[in-house]
Amino acid sequence: MSNALTQPTVPASIKQASRNYWVGVLRRIGREKLTVVCAAILLLIVLLALLAPWLIGADPYKTSMIRRLLPIGSPGYLLGTDELGRDMIARLAYGGRMSLLIGVMPVFIAFVIGSVVGIFAGYAGGRINMAIMRLLDVFYAFPSVLLAVAIAGALGQGISNSILALTLIFIPQLTRIAESVTTQVRTLDYVEAARMSGASSLTIIRVHILGNVLGPIFVYATGLVSVSMILASGLSFLGLGVKPPEPEWGLMLNTLRSAIYVNPWVAALPGAMIFITSMCFNLMADGIRSAMEVTE
Amino acid sequence: MSNDLPLPSAEDRGGPAQPILIVNGLRKHFPLGGGLFGGNKGAVHAVDGVNITVPKRTTLGIVGESGCGKSTTARLLTRLIEPDEGEVIFDGEAVGVPGGMPLKELRRNLQLVFQDSFASLNPRMTIERAIAFGPQVHGLPASEAIERSRHLLDRVGLEPGRFGGRYPHELSGGQRQRVNIARALAFNPRLIILDESVSALDKSVQAQVLNLLMDLKDELKLTYMFISHDLNVVQYISDHVMVMYLGQVVEVGPVEEVYAHPRHPYTKALLSAVPSLDPARRTERTPLTGDPPNPINPPPGCRFRDRCPKAHAVCAEIAPPSVAVGADHRVACLMADPASGHPDAS
Numbered sequence: 001m002s003n004a005l006t007q008p009t010v011p012a013s014i015k016q017a018s019r020n021y022w023v024g025v026l027r028r029i030g031r032e033k034l035t036v037v038c039a040a041i042l043l044l045i046v047l048l049a050l051l052a053p054w055l056i057g058a059d060p061y062k063t064s065m066i067r068r069l070l071p072i073g074s075p076g077y078l079l080g081t082d083e084l085g086r087d088m089i090a091r092l093a094y095g096g097r098m099s100l101l102i103g104v105m106p107v108f109i110a111f112v113i114g115s116v117v118g119i120f121a122g123y124a125g126g127r128i129n130m131a132i133m134r135l136l137d138v139f140y141a142f143p144s145v146l147l148a149v150a151i152a153g154a155l156g157q158g159i160s161n162s163i164l165a166l167t168l169i170f171i172p173q174l175t176r177i178a179e180s181v182t183t184q185v186r187t188l189d190y191v192e193a194a195r196m197s198g199a200s201s202l203t204i205i206r207v208h209i210l211g212n213v214l215g216p217i218f219v220y221a222t223g224l225v226s227v228s229m230i231l232a233s234g235l236s237f238l239g240l241g242v243k244p245p246e247p248e249w250g251l252m253l254n255t256l257r258s259a260i261y262v263n264p265w266v267a268a269l270p271g272a273m274i275f276i277t278s279m280c281f282n283l284m285a286d287g288i289r290s291a292m293e294v295t296e
Numbered sequence: 297m298s299n300d301l302p303l304p305s306a307e308d309r310g311g312p313a314q315p316i317l318i319v320n321g322l323r324k325h326f327p328l329g330g331g332l333f334g335g336n337k338g339a340v341h342a343v344d345g346v347n348i349t350v351p352k353r354t355t356l357g358i359v360g361e362s363g364c365g366k367s368t369t370a371r372l373l374t375r376l377i378e379p380d381e382g383e384v385i386f387d388g389e390a391v392g393v394p395g396g397m398p399l400k401e402l403r404r405n406l407q408l409v410f411q412d413s414f415a416s417l418n419p420r421m422t423i424e425r426a427i428a429f430g431p432q433v434h435g436l437p438a439s440e441a442i443e444r445s446r447h448l449l450d451r452v453g454l455e456p457g458r459f460g461g462r463y464p465h466e467l468s469g470g471q472r473q474r475v476n477i478a479r480a481l482a483f484n485p486r487l488i489i490l491d492e493s494v495s496a497l498d499k500s501v502q503a504q505v506l507n508l509l510m511d512l513k514d515e516l517k518l519t520y521m522f523i524s525h526d527l528n529v530v531q532y533i534s535d536h537v538m539v540m541y542l543g544q545v546v547e548v549g550p551v552e553e554v555y556a557h558p559r560h561p562y563t564k565a566l567l568s569a570v571p572s573l574d575p576a577r578r579t580e581r582t583p584l585t586g587d588p589p590n591p592i593n594p595p596p597g598c599r600f601r602d603r604c605p606k607a608h609a610v611c612a613e614i615a616p617p618s619v620a621v622g623a624d625h626r627v628a629c630l631m632a633d634p635a636s637g638h639p640d641a642s
Binding site for chain 2: 021188189190192193194195196198199203207210211212292296
């Protein structure tokens, strides 16, 4: 009897030590309603864009002079039509393909490159760090819109060139974040302990640094998705990015600008899409980050 | 227990009489105001010509006020910081010189346990994996490393089935420090530097961890360097004690000898500052006033002279050499050297 009291039986699930980290992260994400909702909305938007040809009957390129700027709720045109009489539902769905590509791609590439460079600079420290960071500071001397226009202008018109231009804009920002977080983590005792074990720098970065720095960099990067979409629309407006009549949310926002007094609700729709998408990205990233945080 | 651990302990090379660690003239100056354009504005003399000898299977206590270079010494010995100068001999083998002991070998034999038990564990790693990391670096397969890690958890008093899968924030301070000790043991080291390792723990937990350390020392034939500002703990655990002041060793000797007959005025002041429960031993005057002088380019002569009640003109001229005043007992004070010209010398 006393034995049973002093030695409580441990459930097998706890005895099975070595809990999987990612299983725990998924479980914690599942508990956060907001994160789940945001992820669901994003999934919907992505699916809508990908499956547009099968889901949407209307043609996004078919213009109609007599059906210009129909209000939301018009029969046959649930979300109205744009300034050339094209169906807004179709244009928003098809436009999502280009917008998501141009919003996510540059940020993703810059996230990868910026993290590698920033973590390297932060871990190396000293003169190497200073050389890399001062070099990147040159990019900060120009406003990012101006720089994007200049790079895209120099490279020439086209989607891939504007993606490249935007990538170059985001690399310094993400590198700076990665560098500052890594510098903080590097001086912690557990990294020192790992160094003392005789492990190589690459092993230490992989095992001890990466997991503790990727969260903040990731959250910052998702915040850039909306910036990327807006900048891309600016490039399109100047004739450097997406060319009309190709549907793209940023470009649509620009061309509908003139209709803002005639039919404000329809004109606001592409903007609403950009807002919802970037908001969901942000909130989801925040949720994922706090789920990755084991020390709460 | 040490026999069934897969990573074999490095064998005793020099025999019992060979000290496990001999350090000669260890020096580290941190330059100030470097940068791109900053000129040389001097240097912090963090550790300045420190000599240490640690006999096998003993404990060397290192005491001194904050900023005296205790922790820097620990980091220099483990090569977390590169020393400017100094010779390190581990069990008769010079470290880091051609033909001597390679650095990776030293790091397996010499481990450090930090003060902050939380910061010294990766928050995203379960403790059994944290302990297994070191042996894996040294080539043990993952499954064996985990097995060894669970073995060590058991040895430091944490049931592996209950605690192995936990993250550091799910443990108490004392439990985390046990994990840190287990992590150090995972290398099968022969010398462990405990840098204020029990200072952050409350008294009862501190006592448990100290007892664990003493048991491990006997069982695994370990040698400790115990850095602390707590003189009572140092007296309890140490065989020898070394007193540091501003990057230099001022007194070193067997712990009973130094505590009973301190020779250096700084050691005397330190020991008289220890709170006593005996009303007859009430501290009546302030043992020491002022702060240590700036470690940036300290003045020549004795570094303690500004605060020393027995300071004399000669103290500003001669840097006191370390002289023997008894068996293993050395003091760096001019008063201990009859030929120094200090009026109180004996």
